Amino acid sequence: MTDATYQQPSREAGFGDYIALLKPRVMSLVVFTALVGLLVAPVSVHPVVGFAAILFIAIGGGAAGALNMWWDADIDAVMRRTARRPIPAGRIEPGEALGFGLALSVFSVVMLGLATNLLAGALLAFTIFFYVVIYSMWLKRSTPQNIVIGGAAGAFPPMIGWAAATGSVSVEAVLMVALIFMWTPPHFWALALFMKSDYHDAQVPMLTVTHGRAATRRHVLIYTLLLAPVAMALAFTSIGGPVYLVAAAVMNGWFLWGAWRIWRRDEGVAQADNYRVEKDVFRFSLLYLFVHFGALLADAALRATGVI
Amino acid sequence: MAFRTTHELHHRRMSRNLGLGLVLVALVALVFGLTMVKVQELAQDDAFRSGAVAQSKGSMW
Numbered sequence: 001m002t003d004a005t006y007q008q009p010s011r012e013a014g015f016g017d018y019i020a021l022l023k024p025r026v027m028s029l030v031v032f033t034a035l036v037g038l039l040v041a042p043v044s045v046h047p048v049v050g051f052a053a054i055l056f057i058a059i060g061g062g063a064a065g066a067l068n069m070w071w072d073a074d075i076d077a078v079m080r081r082t083a084r085r086p087i088p089a090g091r092i093e094p095g096e097a098l099g100f101g102l103a104l105s106v107f108s109v110v111m112l113g114l115a116t117n118l119l120a121g122a123l124l125a126f127t128i129f130f131y132v133v134i135y136s137m138w139l140k141r142s143t144p145q146n147i148v149i150g151g152a153a154g155a156f157p158p159m160i161g162w163a164a165a166t167g168s169v170s171v172e173a174v175l176m177v178a179l180i181f182m183w184t185p186p187h188f189w190a191l192a193l194f195m196k197s198d199y200h201d202a203q204v205p206m207l208t209v210t211h212g213r214a215a216t217r218r219h220v221l222i223y224t225l226l227l228a229p230v231a232m233a234l235a236f237t238s239i240g241g242p243v244y245l246v247a248a249a250v251m252n253g254w255f256l257w258g259a260w261r262i263w264r265r266d267e268g269v270a271q272a273d274n275y276r277v278e279k280d281v282f283r284f285s286l287l288y289l290f291v292h293f294g295a296l297l298a299d300a301a302l303r304a305t306g307v308i
Numbered sequence: 309m310a311f312r313t314t315h316e317l318h319h320r321r322m323s324r325n326l327g328l329g330l331v332l333v334a335l336v337a338l339v340f341g342l343t344m345v346k347v348q349e350l351a352q353d354d355a356f357r358s359g360a361v362a363q364s365k366g367s368m369w
Binding site: 013018046048055 | 317320321324326327328338341344345349
């Protein structure tokens with residue numbers, strides 16, 4: 001062959017694109033809740049081991065995110081919010097993302113198991129499996145309850161942090177998981193109420209698409225009602241304390257008030273003010289989780305210094 | 309025509325290789341730190357066990 005061909009170089013991925021595959025914003029929630037789970041545990045760990053544990057949990061969460069992006073690349077390309085992600089934007093090949101996600105999954109699970117204990121490693125492996133296989137591959141495209149059950153994957157990090165420190169699982173760890181698990185549906189449904197065209201265009205069976213917006217508003221209220229007792233119950237365990245009790249009472253009252261307002265509104269009113277209440281509740285729900293876990297940390301600090 | 313040695317592509321590869329290099333160096337440091345801590349903990353456990361054995365032998369008399 002004598003003729004020379006010129007190929008336009010493809011938009012090659014930079015280091016930041018691989019970081020984007022790990023969903024750093026989701027990772028920040030994973031890191032924070034896992035850190036709280038580790039720090040409020042009754043067994044102290046060496047700082048180096050604690051740092052390594054949180055790092056490997058974060059990498060495991062990021063690996064699950066990369067595998068999710070590989071599987072959901074077709075949906076991401078359709079949705080405005082996700083169209084600029086590395087795979088739909090053409091910067092990273094799907095196969096490369098798959099290899100990246102699988103390699104980091106195995107690495108994080110093995111390293112966490114070696115650095116702390118087998119239970120923590122096994123819980124991380126289960127979390128990755130749950131998020132990628134149960135949520136992304138199975139539930140997300142098949143049922144409007146996808147968010148409810150899939151939320152469990154995002155709920156496990158504090159339990160992994162707790163297990164990394166103690167080598168066991170107790171009622172406190174289960175309640176921390178339950179708190180995030182019950183928080184996820186109203187958080188995402190509030191988002192779905194004002195990002196309506198995205199999920200519809202991608203044909204993801206969100207509750208807003210399959211059961212309508214009135215049903216979604218009702219579900220936000222129901223799940224917020226179910227969330228409140230779970231959140232309050234943590235105050236009466238060994239990791240709860242006065243700071244958490246006050247914070248949980250205030251935040252749950254506020255969240256319930258927001259969910260109530262969402263339920264009372266109809267679509268016409270919501271459209272008229274550009275979904276102001278739904279957006280407020282969504283933003284507040286982020287603060288809600290941060291304050292709850294921050295309060296657990298504050299009570300742990302008070303206990304460590306002998307104040308309570 | 310002069311051959312252009314640098315291209316936007318090269319900058320991207322540079323950022324990727326540099327990032328990966330730093331990650332690997334950090335990983336080596338972390339594994340080293342973990343090893344040191346684990347060895348120290350093992351030594352402490354051994355010292356505790358041998359102390360407990362000596363104490364139990366002493367109490368027999």
